[in-house]
Amino acid sequence: MLDDRDRKLLALLQENADIPAAEIAETLSLSPSACSRRIARLKAEGYITGSMALLDRKKINLPTTIFLLVRTGRHSKNWLDEFHTAVNAIPEIVEVHRLTGNFDYILKLVLPNVEYYDTVYKQLLKRMEMYDMSAYISMETVKLSPGLPTRHI
Numbered sequence: 044m045l046d047d048r049d050r051k052l053l054a055l056l057q058e059n060a061d062i063p064a065a066e067i068a069e070t071l072s073l074s075p076s077a078c079s080r081r082i083a084r085l086k087a088e089g090y091i092t093g094s095m096a097l098l099d100r101k102k103i104n105l106p107t108t109i110f111l112l113v114r115t116g117r118h119s120k121n122w123l124d125e126f127h128t129a130v131n132a133i134p135e136i137v138e139v140h141r142l143t144g145n146f147d148y149i150l151k152l153v154l155p156n157v158e159y160y161d162t163v164y165k166q167l168l169k170r171m172e173m174y175d176m177s178a179y180i181s182m183e184t185v186k187l188s189p190g191l192p193t194r195h196i
Contacts, residue, residue, distance in 0.1 A: 045090070048073065050193040052081055053090060057190035060094035090196075097189065104155045105135075108181035111150040116174040118147075129170035135163050146177075 045053075048071045055067055068078035085091045100106055115122065130139050130150065138151035152163055160178060167173065 045196045049081060049085065049090075050196055052078070053085065053193045053196075054190070056082075056091065056094075057193075100153060105153040107154040107156055107159070108184065109152045109154060109157070109160050110179045110181065111152060112146040112177045112179070113148040113150065113173055114145070114175040115147050117172070122172075126171055129167060132170070133163060133166050135159075 051071055052067060055062060055070065064078045064082065065075045067073075067082075068075045071078065073081070082091070115126070126148075130136050135152050135154055136150050137153050140149050141147065142149055152160065154160060154163070157180060164176070164178075167176075
């Protein structure tokens with residue numbers, strides 16, 4: 044079971060994974076060694092699965108976001124395996140979700156510009172048979188939060 048300090052610790056690390064353990068310890072009224080033990084335990088228990096640097100998409104020339112809705116006419120295991128392989132082979136596809144409703148999948152693409160979508164589109168078609176694909180260009184990111192709420196733990 045996690046306590047309030049664990050939840051706060053997880054929230055702090057999601058805000059900044061580089062924050063020194065001593066600073067976290069002070070915020071949580073813990074000793075640095077107790078804080079380090081908590082972090083180690085949260086890693087061992089699988090609450091913390093890794094850390095990564097968040098890059099500025101404009102500075103690395105990927106300012107464009109396109110959401111691609113996909114319908115498939117096939118739902119065999121073979122097709123699903125091919126689809127998983129295809130989307131994992133294209134680095135510009137950064138998220139893929141299987142959906143309920145009228146579409147089977149939604150893909151999030153990060154691209155240097157709208158025109159580059161055609162390159163990704165052709166890569167997908169080369170690898171997969173699709174029934175229908177509809178692309179939607181994001182005009183503005185209203186909220187982007189890679190961190191998860193910790194109050195539900």
